[in-house]
Amino acid sequence: MISKASAPGKVILFGEHFVVYGIKAILCAIDKRVTVTAEKIPENKIIIKSNIGELEVSLNKSMNEISSPLKPFVYLANKMIKKYNQSEGIKIYVKSEIPSGVGLGSSSACCVAGAAAISKLFEKTSKEKILELAIEAERTIFQNTSGADCTVCTFGGLMEYDKEKGFSQIKSEPNFHLVIANSNIEHSTEVVVSNVKQFKEKNEEKFSIMCQKELELVNRVKIMLKNNDLQGLGKCMKDNQKFLEIIGISNEKLRKMIEKAENSSFGAKITGAGGGGCIIALSDESNLEKIISELKMNDYECFSVKIDFKGLDTF
Ligand SMILES: Nc1ncnc2c1ncn2[C@@H]1O[C@H](COP(=O)(O)OP(=O)(O)O)[C@@H](O)[C@H]1O
Numbered sequence: 124m125i126s127k128a129s130a131p132g133k134v135i136l137f138g139e140h141f142v143v144y145g146i147k148a149i150l151c152a153i154d155k156r157v158t159v160t161a162e163k164i165p166e167n168k169i170i171i172k173s174n175i176g177e178l179e180v181s182l183n184k185s186m187n188e189i190s191s192p193l194k195p196f197v198y199l200a201n202k203m204i205k206k207y208n209q210s211e212g213i214k215i216y217v218k219s220e221i222p223s224g225v226g227l228g229s230s231s232a233c234c235v236a237g238a239a240a241i242s243k244l245f246e247k248t249s250k251e252k253i254l255e256l257a258i259e260a261e262r263t264i265f266q267n268t269s270g271a272d273c274t275v276c277t278f279g280g281l282m283e284y285d286k287e288k289g290f291s292q293i294k295s296e297p298n299f300h301l302v303i304a305n306s307n308i309e310h311s312t313e314v315v316v317s318n319v320k321q322f323k324e325k326n327e328e329k330f331s332i333m334c335q336k337e338l339e340l341v342n343r344v345k346i347m348l349k350n351n352d353l354q355g356l357g358k359c360m361k362d363n364q365k366f367l368e369i370i371g372i373s374n375e376k377l378r379k380m381i382e383k384a385e386n387s388s389f390g391a392k393i394t395g396a397g398g399g400g401c402i403i404a405l406s407d408e409s410n411l412e413k414i415i416s417e418l419k420m421n422d423y424e425c426f427s428v429k430i431d432f433k434g435l436d437t438f
């Protein structure tokens with residue numbers, strides 16, 4: 124038996140970093156996907172093949188002994204094998220359209236699609252249960268994940284998230300394109316978050332004013348998303364980027380990419396942790412090609428996406 128599932132990546136549209144201090148963030152699923160295929164095999168092994176590497180482990184290997192980035196898949200396979208007392212193994216293939224490690228949710232998309240494909244070999248289950256399993260799997264590599272990324276990858280569309288109230292789906296279906304440009308600078312979310320903490324501790328008053336302004340901005344954004352107000356959203360992106368510059372998560376390359384993208388888009392900003400990773404620029408059909416060619420002319424790697432409203436898909 125073979126089962127297959129796919130899940131989208133994500134971007135943070137507004138609110139990264141401030142979300143750590145209780146402000147709302149807005150995330151959206153993007154139409155770039157990870158597809159996972161799983162099949163039961165007679166050997167007593169878990170075999171994983173992906174574009175980022177391959178791994179073969181025996182069924183009795185303990186999770187603590189595994190340091191591979193493919194660990195979440197081992198966790199998922201082991202969990203289902205144990206639950207159903209199965210003596211055979213599982214083979215897993217991962218195909219991804221999402222660059223890894225640049226804030227576009229590749230790890231969450233892997234965990235969500237992996238949880239769905241692997242559990243479907245054994246049982247029929249709900250999206251909610253798959254999400255729970257995916258978050259557990261992601262915790263094997265990122266202990267402190269909030270679960271926000273896995274949630275948006277499971278349900279698709281737009282979502283607001285804050286630490287206190289958790290997640291809620293935003294029902295609006297705005298019609299825009301995002302151009303994503305990749306700085307190809309690796310970053311560690313943990314390190315950047317800790318740098319921002321230091322900035323906050325040295326600038327408590329300034330930081331608290333920015334948090335207040337960011338909250339007002341996110342509340343305005345929710346209305347603009349409902350009205351598909353791209354001019355307004357672009358202006359908010361520019362304003363949000365000013366705060367991200369102040370808290371120190373930008374750098375020369377990101378600034379240059381944003382400057383180029385801003386020439387023809389409604390607005391552009393860093394998405395995710397910053398310090399590297401990606402920027403997003405808001406566009407519609409009228410300016411999409413122009414933004415892409417301007418970025419490419421300057422040798423910046425970029426591609427366009429739309430919001431994915433489907434979320435997890437199993438087939
Ligand atoms: N194509 C892939 N195949 C298998 N695992 C992947 C793949 N892409 C990403 N991952 C997993 O996600 C991790 C990257 O996650 P992370 O650094 O948070 O980046 P992102 O922001 O893209 O989620 C990888 O180390 C690996 O565990």
Ligand SMILES: C[C@@](O)(CCOP(=O)(O)O)CC(=O)O
Pocket residue numbers: 135138139140141142143225226227228269312316394395396397400
């Ligand atoms: C910087 C932060 O707000 C988002 C990090 O986003 P990403 O891992 O780059 O997608 C951290 C967090 O919310 O835990």
